[in-house]
Amino acid sequence: MFDITLATWQILVIKIIVILTVVPVGALVGGYAEHKVMAHLQHRLGPMYPGGFHGWATTLADGIKFLYKEDIIPAAADRKVFSLAPAAIMVPIIMTYLVIPIDRALIVEDLDVGIFYLLAVGSLSTIGLLMAGWSSANKYALIGALRSAAQLIAYELPIVLAAVVVAMLAGSLSLIDIVETQNWPFAIWPPGIGFIAFLLFTVGAVAEMTRVPFDMPVAESEIITGPFTEYSGMRYIFAHMFAEMGHMVAFGGIGATLFLGGYQPIVPIPFLDFIPGVIWFSAKTMFMIFLFLWIRPTFPRVREDQLQKFAWKFLIPVGLALVLVTGAWVLYV
Amino acid sequence: MAVDEHRAPRTTESDDARRLVKARRPGFGIGLLKGMAVTLKHLFKHNTVIQYPDEKQDLSSRTRGVIALKEENCTVCMLCARECPDWCIYIDSHKETLAPKREGGRPRKRNILDRFAIDYALCMYCGICVEVCPYDALFWSREFEYAEYDIRELTHEKEKLSDWMASVLPPPALEEGAEYPGSPTRAPEVADGAAAPVKPVQAEASDAAAGTPERRGAQAAPLGTGGRPADAGAPKEAKPDVGPVPGRQAEAAPAPEGAEPAAAEAPPVQEEEQQAAPSQEQAPGPEPTAEDHAGPGGRTETASPEVLGIQMGAEPASPSPRESTETPSPEVLGIQMGGGPAPSPGAGEDAVGAPEEAETRTPQEGPDPEEVARLQETPGPNVEVPNEEPKPTALDPTEDPKEVYEAVLSDQLAKGSSPEVAEARAKVARVKAERGIARNPGVATKEDS
Numbered sequence: 112m113f114d115i116t117l118a119t120w121q122i123l124v125i126k127i128i129v130i131l132t133v134v135p136v137g138a139l140v141g142g143y144a145e146h147k148v149m150a151h152l153q154h155r156l157g158p159m160y161p162g163g164f165h166g167w168a169t170t171l172a173d174g175i176k177f178l179y180k181e182d183i184i185p186a187a188a189d190r191k192v193f194s195l196a197p198a199a200i201m202v203p204i205i206m207t208y209l210v211i212p213i214d215r216a217l218i219v220e221d222l223d224v225g226i227f228y229l230l231a232v233g234s235l236s237t238i239g240l241l242m243a244g245w246s247s248a249n250k251y252a253l254i255g256a257l258r259s260a261a262q263l264i265a266y267e268l269p270i271v272l273a274a275v276v277v278a279m280l281a282g283s284l285s286l287i288d289i290v291e292t293q294n295w296p297f298a299i300w301p302p303g304i305g306f307i308a309f310l311l312f313t314v315g316a317v318a319e320m321t322r323v324p325f326d327m328p329v330a331e332s333e334i335i336t337g338p339f340t341e342y343s344g345m346r347y348i349f350a351h352m353f354a355e356m357g358h359m360v361a362f363g364g365i366g367a368t369l370f371l372g373g374y375q376p377i378v379p380i381p382f383l384d385f386i387p388g389v390i391w392f393s394a395k396t397m398f399m400i401f402l403f404l405w406i407r408p409t410f411p412r413v414r415e416d417q418l419q420k421f422a423w424k425f426l427i428p429v430g431l432a433l434v435l436v437t438g439a440w441v442l443y444v
Numbered sequence: 445m446a447v448d449e450h451r452a453p454r455t456t457e458s459d460d461a462r463r464l465v466k467a468r469r470p471g472f473g474i475g476l477l478k479g480m481a482v483t484l485k486h487l488f489k490h491n492t493v494i495q496y497p498d499e500k501q502d503l504s505s506r507t508r509g510v511i512a513l514k515e516e517n518c519t520v521c522m523l524c525a526r527e528c529p530d531w532c533i534y535i536d537s538h539k540e541t542l543a544p545k546r547e548g549g550r551p552r553k554r555n556i557l558d559r560f561a562i563d564y565a566l567c568m569y570c571g572i573c574v575e576v577c578p579y580d581a582l583f584w585s586r587e588f589e590y591a592e593y594d595i596r597e598l599t600h601e602k603e604k605l606s607d608w609m610a611s612v613l614p615p616p617a618l619e620e621g622a623e624y625p626g627s628p629t630r631a632p633e634v635a636d637g638a639a640a641p642v643k644p645v646q647a648e649a650s651d652a653a654a655g656t657p658e659r660r661g662a663q664a665a666p667l668g669t670g671g672r673p674a675d676a677g678a679p680k681e682a683k684p685d686v687g688p689v690p691g692r693q694a695e696a697a698p699a700p701e702g703a704e705p706a707a708a709e710a711p712p713v714q715e716e717e718q719q720a721a722p723s724q725e726q727a728p729g730p731e732p733t734a735e736d737h738a739g740p741g742g743r744t745e746t747a748s749p750e751v752l753g754i755q756m757g758a759e760p761a762s763p764s765p766r767e768s769t770e771t772p773s774p775e776v777l778g779i780q781m782g783g784g785p786a787p788s789p790g791a792g793e794d795a796v797g798a799p800e801e802a803e804t805r806t807p808q809e810g811p812d813p814e815e816v817a818r819l820q821e822t823p824g825p826n827v828e829v830p831n832e833e834p835k836p837t838a839l840d841p842t843e844d845p846k847e848v849y850e851a852v853l854s855d856q857l858a859k860g861s862s863p864e865v866a867e868a869r870a871k872v873a874r875v876k877a878e879r880g881i882a883r884n885p886g887v888a889t890k891e892d893s
């Protein structure tokens with residue numbers, strides 16, 4: 112298609128630039144969507160003024176506002192760790208974008224171990240959260256960080272099990288291969304198995320993002336946004352707002368790729384092929400994001416012990432059983 | 445051991461609880477889906493948010509926004525300031541002496557309002573001041589945007605309070621079927637003639653269900669005198685301009701009389717009127733004159749119960765208009781209920797009959813369903829008047845009504861009565877002349893002039 116030959120480093124630079132714009136833009140749009148969707152789910156209007164038309168510039172204005180804020184580092188804090196923590200949270204989230212296929216050719220890096228990479232990178236954020244909580248020298252931050260760590264570990268497992276199911280069905284760890292095998296999205300076919308895996312993944316993802324109803328670690332009403340109690344200004348934006356929104360968009364993309372057939376049409380009808388894969392992928396990602404946003408105003412926060420029990424006593428056994436069933440399905444069907 | 449004993453009941457308890465929970469939930473996760481459906485429904489519902497500074501809500505007409513002052517109406521009676529639970533109304537005034545009304549009279553004093561301020565930082569919007577003001581000087585306005593940056597600036601003076609008068613809504617129209625204050629059977633010209641005579645019946649019937657009709661009568665009677673703020677939906681605006689009201693009512697009185705020649709087929713309302721008239725005649729004792737009952741002070745101007753009494757064909761009971769305004773005298777009540785004069789000590793037997801009838805008609809224990817049905821069926825005055833042939837009352841007019849009218853009018857004007865009062869009294873005199881009722885010697889007659 113293109114006759115331009117680029118040196119490897121040039122391609123790398125372009126890819127980096129693309130990713131570094133996609134992530135913040137995704138976060139801004141996700142933030143705006145969160146404001147508006149949540150508002151309408153709650154029978155409100157949400158922001159209406161910034162930017163003129165239905166408050167489209169709300170998140171932009173928010174970001175600029177945070178730029179002006181003072182960056183405060185508590186006297187008792189461990190300065191280096193404290194200032195590095197937002198990066199430790201943000202970088203793994205950006206890294207997840209690298210392997211998500213937006214279209215057949217539109218992927219930063221098609222790794223053979225795509226799923227493995229996703230899961231490995233995804234769990235790195237925990238370290239950033241612990242760094243933030245520990246270095247803040249604040250008991251609420253510490254409690255929040257420990258809760259976060261416990262929760263991320265607990266809900267990492269259902270996600271892993273759901274991903275294992277997908278990998279078994281596709282017979283590959285490469286995300287491109289996984290998408291290509293989904294003539295019917297895994298959430299629909301094989302019946303039951305894919306859908307349960309999808310539910311496991313969704314619940315796990317919501318918990319990973321520490322969103323309602325699993326937002327015990329940030330619980331703003333009792334431990335004041337958990338690990339980020341002491342953060343302000345731009346650091347807060349990176350550690351919390353951007354991280355949450357970036358996370359949400361990333362999980363939306365992952366869910367769309369693993370369970371909804373990524374850039375493939377939702378049903379295998381030939382004439383649907385004229386719609387470009389980018390649009391299919393975006394639509395599915397938006398659906399996933401809407402799902403996350405829909406859950407938020409609907410459910411109340413669960414208690415810490417309920418949250419742990421739910422993961423260890425329910426989700427993980429279900430996931431394990433599902434792996435067994437999938438094995439049987441792959442072998443005998 | 446102790447631990448086991450302690451544990452045993454606890455497990456059963458939680459088992460019970462679990463069983464209960466199980467019994468209550470139809471299936472795993474159904475509740476979650478239901479919750480999701482609820483929020484999703486709201487996503488597609490029409491949004492009712494009002495974007496305040498751009499759009500304004502259409503507030504209810506009863507909104508307690510701010511208290512507005514109609515300065516002209518305030519007589520500096522201080523009732524509002526005294527009744528205010530927060531003592532946040534500040535009133536200053538001075539007295540002015542006016543020339544006596546007529547020669548040889550006392551010079552009159554009048555209060556002039558210098559300052560009227562309400563501290564809205566203290567006010568709790570209880571509305572007591574609005575309720576208590578006897579002269580309809582205070583009103584609720586829907587205005588609510590009067591926040592200030594300094595708490596001291598929340599004390600608003602009478603200029604500001606008067607400005608808010610512009611935003612006071614006219615009183616709402618009477619409810620469907622509402623009784624026109626003052627007269628259940630006859631509406632003054634202000635109310636639509638068509639609506640009034642029919643509706644009161646229903647109002648009365650439903651009223652009987654709500655409580656004793658006497659109470660209703662007691663409530664309605666003072667309203668008719670025009671001096672008190674209306675309780676529910678009386679035309680508030682009309683009353684503050686005290687003057688025309690009595691005049692209008694007095695005017696209303698002779699109107700049915702004009703139809704007297706055709707009395708045979710006249711509706712019961714007029715029959716009642718005519719019945720009342722002879723009883724007036726028979727009633728012994730000094731005939732009250734308009735002059736005698738002019739009443740103290742400024743109250744002359746508001747319609748006194750006398751005026752009402754004459755209008756209804758009853759004899760006034762208490763000489764103090766103020767008193768009778770507060771607690772309706774049995775006479776007034778009698779008019780309400782029976783349409784005839786009530787038993788005052790000197791009243792004739794003829795008069796006694798009517799209220800008795802009213803009593804039997806309105807049992808204390810509650811409404812008779814049959815009667816309610818009957819009342820709803822046959823619209824008309826709430827009390828059945830015996831269907832008698834009207835007796836001719838105007839036997840032989842001794843004086844020419846027109847002349848009497850002119851004479852009394854000029855006489856009253858000469859004495860310093862306001863034009864409205866003079867007119868009212870002249871009309872009363874004319875009615876009496878038409879009916880051949882001897883007027884009190886105290887009143888200027890044709891012979892006198």
Ligand code: SF4
Pocket residue numbers: 511527528529530531532533562566567568569570571572573574
């Ligand atoms: S509304 Fe109540 S508190 Fe306010 S001025 Fe009137 S009487 Fe006082």
Ligand code: SF4
Pocket residue numbers: 517518519520521522523524525535576577578579580581582
């Ligand atoms: S009660 Fe009414 S008339 Fe009396 S002082 Fe207050 S506002 Fe004026």
